[in-house]
Amino acid sequence: MSDILRKRCKSLRLAYVADLYEKIPFENPEQYVTALLEQELELRELARGERNLKKAKFINEKELETYQWNGHIRFPPQLDQKELESLAFIQQKQNVVLSGSPGTGKTHLVTGLGRKACRNGYEVRFYRVADLMALLEKHWREGRFESFRRKFDKVDMIILDEMGYVPFSKEGAECLFQLISDWYERRSLVITSNLEFSQWNRMFIDSRLTAALVDRVIHHAHVLSFTGDSYRVNHALSMRNN
Ligand SMILES: Nc1ncnc2c1ncn2[C@@H]1O[C@H](COP(=O)(O)OP(=O)(O)OP(=O)(O)O)[C@@H](O)[C@H]1O
Ligand SMILES: [Mg+2]
Numbered sequence: 001m002s003d004i005l006r007k008r009c010k011s012l013r014l015a016y017v018a019d020l021y022e023k024i025p026f027e028n029p030e031q032y033v034t035a036l037l038e039q040e041l042e043l044r045e046l047a048r049g050e051r052n053l054k055k056a057k058f059i060n061e062k063e064l065e066t067y068q069w070n071g072h073i074r075f076p077p078q079l080d081q082k083e084l085e086s087l088a089f090i091q092q093k094q095n096v097v098l099s100g101s102p103g104t105g106k107t108h109l110v111t112g113l114g115r116k117a118c119r120n121g122y123e124v125r126f127y128r129v130a131d132l133m134a135l136l137e138k139h140w141r142e143g144r145f146e147s148f149r150r151k152f153d154k155v156d157m158i159i160l161d162e163m164g165y166v167p168f169s170k171e172g173a174e175c176l177f178q179l180i181s182d183w184y185e186r187r188s189l190v191i192t193s194n195l196e197f198s199q200w201n202r203m204f205i206d207s208r209l210t211a212a213l214v215d216r217v218i219h220h221a222h223v224l225s226f227t228g229d230s231y232r233v234n235h236a237l238s239m240r241n242n
Pocket of ligand 2 (some may be wrong): 106161162
């Protein structure tokens with residue numbers, strides 16, 4: 001491999017060509033160059049997907065492939081399983097709210113969707129709401145909320161897991177409201193919760209803030225209801241019976 005070839009590849013930001021070019025079968029010039037460039041693109045997308053997965057900071061590695069669709073999710077009229085899995089909602093900057101009782105697979109499903117989105121080239125961020133609130137309060141106290149806010153400039157999908165499990169402080173609620181206003185119609189927001197919308201005011205001290213926040217979240221949202229028993233409980237019982 002000549003130094004000059006490596007240098008040219010570097011100038012053109014071709015990360016893989018120099019290592020690939022000898023491994024690709026040659027039939028004619030057009031076929032060869034096309035195959036070479038296609039491989040470069042493919043490997044580039046794989047690497048981008050891996051970077052996106054790291055940046056998203058998922059709390060587990062659950063995938064869509066291991067999710068069992070056994071009729072326990074009530075879909076809204078305009079969305080079905082296939083449409084949800086296609087991730088078209090991210091392109092359309094729509095929100096998805098998954099609500100239902102504990103252990104019914106909400107976190108697994110949003111993680112699987114988020115991981116697929118990363119591999120498809122989307123920038124995703126995953127937060128447990130309690131962790132995000134702690135971060136927001138910290139940045140607020142240190143006068144760094146504005147810089148935190150700008151971290152989402154290039155993000156396509158934000159997953160907020162476990163909304164409503166812990167109440168917010170006044171500052172935390174205001175910061176979250178600012179973020180949700182920033183994201184409104186510009187990013188796709190995916191929220192899981194044990195609470196119905198009507199009970200969201202339990203999280204906030206200020207009921208006007210709750211109303212304004214819920215309004216923004218549901219305007220372009222698909223609301224999925226999770227029914228049935230907890231997987232955790234079922235699993236525990238079946239373990240005991242065995
Ligand atoms: N439909 C499903 N297919 C495969 N595994 C599932 C399914 N539903 C739940 N599980 C598994 O059961 C466990 C609990 O699911 P998960 O954490 O997603 O529930 P959850 O709805 O987020 O609960 P919580 O409201 O308590 O956070 C996980 O290990 C998950 O992988
Ligand atoms: Mg969960």
